[in-house]
């Protein structure tokens with residue numbers, strides 16, 4: 001199943017949903033609260049998070065591998081390809097994760113590509129109610145790729 005829009009321009013967004021175990025219930029509740037908005041977009045997530053959201057809310061969420069088995073890295077790769085517009089990542093600040101380097105890598109790559117990432121309910125509420133959810137959004141990732149190309153040409 002690869003129903004992602006490849007270009008990040010247009011109203012329909014690609015939203016990645018991720019939660020650590022201690023935060024899954026919170027993310028599922030958040031998805032339920034914003035179901036009427038989320039169902040208008042393409043959703044993906046790390047394996048267990050994606051499955052649980054679909055089971056509990058009925059929202060279709062394309063699942064990648066579970067986080068500890070590389071799911072964060074798969075979503076990071078989608079960011080690099082320009083196929084993720086928003087990330088909602090309820091990480092658990094109170095529990096050590098065996099795949100912490102992958103978590104950091106995902107957060108880093110979202111920063112590099114200027115992808116909005118909400119890490120808790122308050123920031124996710126801001127993001128989901130942003131005007132950019134409804135408007136055409138000329139994403140910076142396009143300029144980013146252009147800059148990288150220009151830079152590599154001068155090397």
Ligand SMILES: O=C(CO)COP(=O)(O)O
Pocket residue numbers: 018019020021045046047048049050065066067068071072103
């Ligand atoms: O560990 C995660 C993110 O780092 C989440 O993975 P799961 O959704 O598979 O539990």
